[in-house]
Structures are given as C-alpha cells and as structure tokens.
Amino acid sequence: xxxxxxxxxxxxAMRAILLSLLADRPSHGYALxxxxxxxxxxxxxxxxxxxxxxxxELEADGLIDASWETSPxxxxxxxxxxxxxxxxxxxxxxxxxxxxxxxxxxLLVVPHPKPxx
Amino acid sequence: xxxxSLRELQSFVRSLDAPEERREVVEAELxxxxxxxxxxxxxxxxxxxxxxxxxxxxxxxxxxxxxxxxTRLDAVRDGARVGAAFFGASLCAAFVSGAYWSIWRQxxxxxxxxxxxxxxxxxLDYAANFGSLTDGALQIGFAVAFLAWALRSRRWARGxxxxxGAPSLHFGVSSGLGLAAVLVFVPLLERIMGLVHLFTGxxxxxxxxxxxxxxSILLLLVGPIGARIAPRANA
Numbered sequence: 001x002x003x004x005x006x007x008x009x010x011x012x013a014m015r016a017i018l019l020s021l022l023a024d025r026p027s028h029g030y031a032l033x034x035x036x037x038x039x040x041x042x043x044x045x046x047x048x049x050x051x052x053x054x055x056x057e058l059e060a061d062g063l064i065d066a067s068w069e070t071s072p073x074x075x076x077x078x079x080x081x082x083x084x085x086x087x088x089x090x091x092x093x094x095x096x097x098x099x100x101x102x103x104x105x106x107l108l109v110v111p112h113p114k115p116x117x
Numbered sequence: 118x119x120x121x122s123l124r125e126l127q128s129f130v131r132s133l134d135a136p137e138e139r140r141e142v143v144e145a146e147l148x149x150x151x152x153x154x155x156x157x158x159x160x161x162x163x164x165x166x167x168x169x170x171x172x173x174x175x176x177x178x179x180x181x182x183x184x185x186x187x188t189r190l191d192a193v194r195d196g197a198r199v200g201a202a203f204f205g206a207s208l209c210a211a212f213v214s215g216a217y218w219s220i221w222r223q224x225x226x227x228x229x230x231x232x233x234x235x236x237x238x239x240x241l242d243y244a245a246n247f248g249s250l251t252d253g254a255l256q257i258g259f260a261v262a263f264l265a266w267a268l269r270s271r272r273w274a275r276g277x278x279x280x281x282g283a284p285s286l287h288f289g290v291s292s293g294l295g296l297a298a299v300l301v302f303v304p305l306l307e308r309i310m311g312l313v314h315l316f317t318g319x320x321x322x323x324x325x326x327x328x329x330x331x332x333s334i335l336l337l338l339v340g341p342i343g344a345r346i347a348p349r350a351n352a
Contacts, residue, residue, distance in 0.1 A: 048150055052146055056139075077149050
C-alpha cells in the first residue's frame, strides 16, 4: 500500500501554495485552509500559526492585496486577492515546482529489472 | 503553550510588538478564524489549540508585522533609488536628445551644402521646433518612467505607517535625499555631459544640465503630491 503524503506542508512550498489557491479566487484565511484540504483530500493542512504570518508577508511584499468585508455572522473578515505581480509570481512558482516534480519523478522511479534469459 | 481561553488570545495580540493598526488586523483575523471553526462544530479548546504555541506564533508574527512600518533606513534607501533613477533618466534624455540633434545637423548640412529644397528646409524648421519643445519633456518623461520603475513595489505606497511621518512625507524625504545625492555628483555629471557631446556632437551640454536642474527642483516640489497618487499607481 502506498504511503500517505505527509500531513505537514512541504518546506518552502507555503508561498507557492497560498498564491496558487488565491489564483483560483479571492479568499479569507479559513477558506484557504478548507480549499487546501479539499484539493488534497485532507492530505495537506495549513496550520493557523503559519498561515496568517505567511499571508501578511505576501501582503507586505506586494503580491497580495487585502480588503475588509463582513461575514454572514457579522464579523469583520479580511479577504485576500492576488495583485498583478502576485499573478506573475504564482505562475513562476507553479512552473518551478512542476519542473522539480518532473525531475524528482525521473530520479526516483526505479527501472524495471530486465527479465533473465 | 497554546491558548487556554479567548481572552488569553486577545491579550496575546495586544502584547505583540507591532504597530497598533497591525495588531487590529491580527486580532480580527484570528477571531474570525476561531469563530469559523466553532461554527464548523469544533469546541473552543480545539479551535484555540489549532493556533499552536503562543511563543511560536509571536516569533512568526512580530517580524512580519514590524515590516509594515517605514523606517528612516527605508527613507534613505528610497532616496538612493530616486537619485539613481533620476541620474539614469538624465543620461537617457541627454543621449536621445543629442542623437536627435546630431541627425538633424547632418541632414541640415547635407541639404544646405548640396541643393536647395524649400520643402525640405521647411520640414527641418518644423523638426527643430519639435526638438526644442520636446527636450524638456523628454527629461521629465524619462524621469517619471525611471521613478515609476524604481519605486514600483514600495510598501510606503500601500498606506503604511512611517516612522518619519505620513507616507507623503516619506516620499518627500526620499525625493529630497535623492536630489541631494544627485547634486553632490554634479561635477561627475558635467564630465558625462562632455562625453555625450563627444559622441553625439550635441553642443547643448550646458543646456542639458540646465534642464536637468530645473527638473530636479520640479521633482522635489511634486514629491509629496506624488505620494497621494502612488497608491492608485500601485493598484
């Protein structure tokens, strides 16, 4: 039986994943957590303790913008969306990680042993 | 140690070493997240435990939130960017203008020395008027383009709090520092203008410096005004 993927976010992938999720649609923090769990069937999770500092860092770097809205329950809620620079960065990160995935696949796939004569 | 109560979470946020505006943002987001989890069926203890250790949260939040404050060092760095941008703009404007007048003179000499063509001479007159009118505009156009590129991702334009005062004052300080940096290197610029003259035959080296000086003063005056429109430019 294949091993389940790690339930911790891969190191260095946080920015790429957040930008990728926000490329789909503007979201607030909790919605991003749910979106990632849904897309990975629960294999990956975003910890609250790392999520919001990471979002604020992206905001400080000018890759995402934030605006306030009111949630259905009447609470103040912050919605994040990609800036034009953020869109370019998201595409760049996607290409880099996909290239890395291809490289690792070629490196780690064990060739089938040749049949004995 | 994780949070034991909502009050402890709120107290934690108030104790963060971060600007007041940022503490409000952090509190609103953490509370929204907490109540969203409760609405999904989690208990208060589970929702609080999801935030993890208080110390780890502080270590992650504080450097990021403090980064939203503009410091004097930011103003100095932006001043250097403004100075370098304006310097580059002056060079580009001088070369483009010099090349234009050099070509103009070549054509003038060719027409005047060879054959008389009234239409061609009139066209050259129009070209000369166009060149004179656009010399100053060229300098300012390059300056605006270089400045927009140099400052395209500056955080101060995103409504951030500044140690040196409001973002508009930050821009003014940066512009002033940039101008001061450029003025210090005027003798160097004169040598460069001499090189421009050498390569392009442009006789107006002194004119170029005069245009540059006037544009520098204009830049210093519009600096604080520029900060007002910068948030829209960065949107």
